[in-house]
Amino acid sequence: MAPISSIRQPIIDYLVDPSKVAPIDQGQDVIQGLTLQQKTIPPHYLYDRLGSQLFEEICGLPEYYPTRTETSILQTSAPKLAQITGNCQLIELGSGSSTKTRLIIEAYQKAGYSLAYVPVDVSTNILTESAQSLLLNYPFLEVHGLVGNYYLALKNLPDNNLDSRLVCFLGSTLGNFDPKECDYFFNQVMTVLKPGDYFLLGVDLQKPMPILEAAYNDAQGITAAFNLNILQHLNWRFAGNFNLTNFKHQAFFNPEQSQIEMHLVSLGQQEVRLEKLDLTITLAAGETIQTEISRKFSLQYLQDYLQKQGLKSHTVWTDNDQWFALLLTQATNQSDPMLNNTFKAPQD
Ligand SMILES: C[S@@+](CC[C@H](N)C(=O)[O-])C[C@H]1O[C@@H](n2cnc3c(N)ncnc32)[C@H](O)[C@@H]1O
Incomplete structure (x- = not known):
């Protein structure tokens, strides 16, 4: 066994x-x-230590097709990705457990390219534990993790000493942003890409409603536990008194917005106090708190949208059913100056 000091x-x-x-x-x-x-x-409050663990469980559920579909796409596309970018700094926004990223890392290892990995996540434990395990498993890899939100991380990236930069955003996390936050997100991403650098996006595509709704209403109730845990997280962080038994998980597809909406339904009239925020709220019976949206995209819409952001399409990979897509784009640094950037980001 290696001495601890040499790990x-x-x-x-x-x-x-x-x-x-x-x-x-x-x-x-x-x-x-x-x-x-x-x-x-x-939605970032869904991810404390328990929330991140529950999300990992969700990824393995039979109803939750996104993770296994994106994984299958990565199995064939990762070696091609390595050939396209060569030696690079890989910045992953919302990296979580970095499980799928291992396919990318292994492809670079196999091709003999250098890879400097920069995982970014707001959830401290999952980021630090995954970073340690990646270093143990991949001796060729450099890992420099950033604990914080996307926007703070993009302002504090380590310098890149390799040929190019590849920013990746997997798991259809983009779908959690409304259109205004999407514009703001890309505006910030573009500040760290030079022309020719890469952006890899994993997104969930439109599909029949029963498939979508089943994915967020699993039979084992893991998604319900994940959703309810947001209240426990707020209780812990802000000295709150949400009683979880007074709420029920609800997830449905909103066809007008083309998005799954996750809510917590108040089971009765109630008052909740968050002491550290000096905030008291009242909820009527049946009133809901929205905790997440998950937009479902059309491929054409996304390609046009990314082009407007200054990201021209390089390669698009999908599965046979076209349920999920992986879009590799390249920065041109010519974004549309007319884009709406009225989103107010935290800490700006
Ligand atoms: C939907 S999960 C995806 C995880 C992983 N990329 C995957 O594809 O399985 C979203 C991840 O983003 C992180 N996250 C959510 N909001 C964030 C924010 N504002 N800044 C940084 N990380 C965030 C969460 O902690 C979580 O690990």
Whole structure:
């Protein structure tokens, strides 16, 4: 066994002070969301230690087709990706367990290219544990993780000493953004890409409603537990008194917005206090708190959209059913100046 001192440790930068009350903006985003007419909680609060573990369980559920479909696409596309980019710095936004990323890492290893991996995630434990395990498994890999939100991370990236930069955003996490946040996200991504650098996007495509709704209403109730855990997370972080038994999970497809919506339904009239935010809210029986949207895209819409952002299509990979797509694009740094950028990001 190697002596402990010789075990490589990843570099991890904590872009947020873990002793502070909230990882993003001290909970102002919670106050803002819970005082809207349609109450909302920002979806990053789904991911504390337990939330990230539950998400991993969701990825393996029979109803949850996105992970296994994206994995199958990566199995064939990762070796091609390595050939296209060569030596590169791989920045993964919302990296989670980096499980699918292993397919990419292995493809670069096999092709003999250098890879500097920069996982970014707001969920501390899953990022640090995965970074350590990747270093153990892949001696050729450099790992420099960033704990924090996407926008803070993009402002604090380590320098790139390799030929190109590849930013990847897998798991259809893009679908969690409304159109305004999407515009803001790409505006920020473009600030770190030079012309010729790459952006790889994994997205869920439109498909029949029963398949979509089943994926967010699994028979074992793991998605329900994941959704309800957001309240437990707020209780812990903000000294709240949400009683989880007073809420029920709800997920449905909204065809007008082409999005799955995840809500928590209040089972009765109730009052909830979040002490550290000095916030008291009241909920009527049947009223809901929206916790996540998951937009389902058409491939053509996305390609046109990315082009407008200054990302020209390089290669598109899909599965046989066209349920999921992996889009490799290249920065041209000519985004449409007319794009709406009114989204107000936390910490800006
Ligand atoms: C849908 S999961 C996807 C995980 C992984 N990329 C995959 O494809 O399986 C979203 C990931 O993004 C992280 N995340 C969510 N909001 C974030 C934010 N605002 N900034 C940074 N990470 C975030 C979560 O902690 C979680 O690991």
